[in-house]
Amino acid sequence: MNFRSDNETPVNETILRAIIDANHGFEESYGYDSYSNLFNKQCQNLFQCWVETLPLATGTAANSIAMALCCPPYGAIFCHESAHLNADECGAPEMFTGGAKLIPLPGQHGKIDVDILEKKLASSGRHGEHEVLSSVISLTQSTEAGTVYTLDELKTFKKLKEKYQVALHMDGARFANALVSLNCTAAEMTWQSGIDLLSFGATKNGAMMAESLLVFNPKYTTQILRHRKRSGHLISKMRYITSQLVAYLNDDLWIKLARHANEQAHYFATQVESQIELIHPVEANEVFCRLSTSKILSLKAQGYEFHVWPDSDDIIRLVFSHATERKDVNQLVKAIELLY
Ligand SMILES: Cc1ncc(COP(=O)(O)O)c(C=O)c1O
CATH class of the missing domain: 3.90.1150.10 (Aspartate Aminotransferase, domain 1)
Known part of the structure; x- marks a missing residue:
């Protein structure tokens, strides 16, 4: 009886059927399929805002491309010490950014300790060009400890992001579980709480291999398509990823x-x-x-x-x-x- 990982689960039947339904006729390749377009429209509806959607096959790619979009090679990325980004991605965020530095922070129950983060942000810059530039805060929602940042907690990070002019990223490999837990809207848990970029997971919650990077802040979309291509995630038969994402969001x-x-x-x-x-x-x-x-x-x-x-x-x-x-x-x- 398996309680080991939500990566070990079977694919949800509706999503599997959606892949089979997508498997007839010809569809444009490399992300210009009708499902990619539909998924983008669904996301605009769901999040009630403009959003750039980048379908991908893994969460590591979503996190790493997100970092490449919002963090320069000489930047610092603040995350919890247990964050997937820090503990489980084999240096991919560092590689994709061309050498940015991850700053792992402690905090109870998988959540970044805000006071420690604020101290780090406040003291950065003292060494001028000798130190990395504070660039991103990355939060995992729900966290690696199975806890969920409340909307009030997210607002605190939003204030820090605004004060210190950094980007705010959310690793939402388990975004759906967090959303259900908070019983709020997807907009409230993301851009209304200052989130600029969201790694939006579906694989753990029923898809076969379907993740996406959602960018709410147009400032971080420069050459986003090239970033995907260079990562090896521009899948030629993209419809088999995006048909999963469309079915995932359909009918809740x-x-x-x-x-x-x-x-x-x-x-x-x-x-x-x-x-x-x-x-x-x-x-x-x-x-x-x-x-x-x-x-x-x-x-x-x-x-x-x-x-x-x-x-x-x-x-x-x-x-x-x-x-x-x-x-x-x-x-x-x-x-x-x-x-x-
Ligand atoms: C918090 C978190 N982020 C991201 C991922 C994405 O991982 P993968 O690259 O295996 O899809 C995972 C998967 O275990 C995860 O738990």
Whole structure:
């Protein structure tokens, strides 16, 4: 029973059917297909604003191209130390920007500590051209700890962005889970909160391989198409990516899938919280909890699959997804009860 990652889930049937439906006749190549156009219109509607949409196949590409668009080679990118950008992209943001410097920051529950960030921003510039130029703040929503920045918290980052004249990026690999959690509009969680660029994920929430970079600030769109081409992400048969994105947004499918995932996580947490320690507040579709090594081994021996969190031997991450069934959650809850 798999609680390891939302990357290990099957593709949602509606999205799979959309790929098959797209598979007839000829369509223009290299992003000029009718689905790319439709996806852009859907996004303008959803976000209620002008937006440049750049369909891609991976989240790493979305994050890295975003950095290349808003950060010079001599720039600094502030992110949480656990951010995918910092911990899991093999230096791609640094490579795509031509050498920008990531500044990983601490903070509880996967969220950047605002006071530490402000201190860094305030003190930068003292060494003139000897130091990198503060250029971007990157937030992950929902975070790598399964928590969600509130709208008020996002407003604080917006103020910092305005005060220090930097760009604000959101890694939304799990954007849908965060949106469902906050129960706000996509506009409120992005450009109205100062977000200039959004890595908009779909793969974890039901797509096969479909991500996109959304840019709300035209200032950061210079040569965006060339950036995609140079990254190797200008897919010739783009319709097979964009038909997924169109189906994902149609009829609020993405919201329904994320709501289901979040509900399973919350249900699980409420069932076990009297028995096991939850490490972070459960606000989206991931639950982090502490279990002894022997209990972890026992669950694994029973066939439950999950990650033991790196650099710890007693913290596990359980991921609940669009494909998680309630009966499997109940079975896991029972198995945990029997450990005590
Ligand atoms: C927070 C976050 N950002 C971005 C990504 C994108 O990763 P990939 O390049 O594997 O699509 C992931 C995937 O695990 C993620 O968890």
